[in-house]
Amino acid sequence: MDKEQIERLVVEIKASGSLEGFGMVIEQLQQPIFTYCYHMLGHRQEAEDAVQEVFIKAYENLEKYTEVVSFSAWVYKIAYHHCLNLIKRKRIYRLVPFLNNRVPADDREEGAARVEQGQLTAPLHRALSTLSPEERNLILLRVIEEKGYEELSVLFQEKPATLRKRYERAMKKCKNQLISQKGGEMSEAFRLIR
Structure with a gap:
């Protein structure tokens, strides 16, 4: 199903409220x-x-969707805000020790067992994790989802030139992080050779 078909289906769903139709949209975007x-x-x-939460929010707020941006971009915006709220909540729980038992432990050793989806490798994932959520969001939408600066400007409510500059800065940080990771591995390799 391409983007135009999804857009037509969303218009039909808005008119009818069909959960089955929304299920088809979920299959494409999940x-x-x-x-x-x-x-x-x-x-x-x-x-x-x-x-799950993102798609529930999308369905509940479907009447607020307008065709100014693509439906997928609108869902990504919901996902961004939801993830940002979760990240903020995690930080608060870390600051308040007695609330820690409500947050699932973030087991850093689990890295090997994680399922790597999409086009991102483990080193790139580690590099992205050092960026702010806003920088990560911009890179993921620009690179993985191939959103143009015009569409991103509608989502972020900023000028395309501003977003281009923010993207370039975030990519530079990410590249520097990758170089430092590789540099660490290289220095370790040289140490083992000697």
């Missing part, structure tokens, strides 16, 4: 939204839960 949430949150279970 994996990309999961990949996005996974790379925003860094934890598989949290991403799976987030995807």
Whole structure:
């Protein structure tokens, strides 16, 4: 199903409220939204839960969707705000020790067992995790989803030139992080050779 078919289906769903039709939309967007949430949150279970919440919010707020941007871009915006709220909540729970038992432990050793989806490798995922959620969001939407600056400007409510500059800065940070990771591996390799 291409984007135009999804847009037509969403118009029909808005008119009828069909859950079956929305199920077809979910089938098309579920994996990309999961990949996005996974790379925003860094934890598989949290991403799976987030995807469910995002689609519930999308369905509940379907009447607010306008065709100014594509439906998928609108869902990504919901996913971004949902993930951002989860990230903020995690930070608050870390600051308040007695609330820690309500947050699932973020097991950093789980990295090997994580399911890597999409086009991102483990080193790139680690590099992205060092960026702010806003920078991560911009890179994921621009690179993975191939959103243009015009569409992103509608989503972010900023000028395309501003977003282009923010994207370039975020990519530079990401590249520097990848170089430092590789540099660490290289220095370790040289140490083992000697």
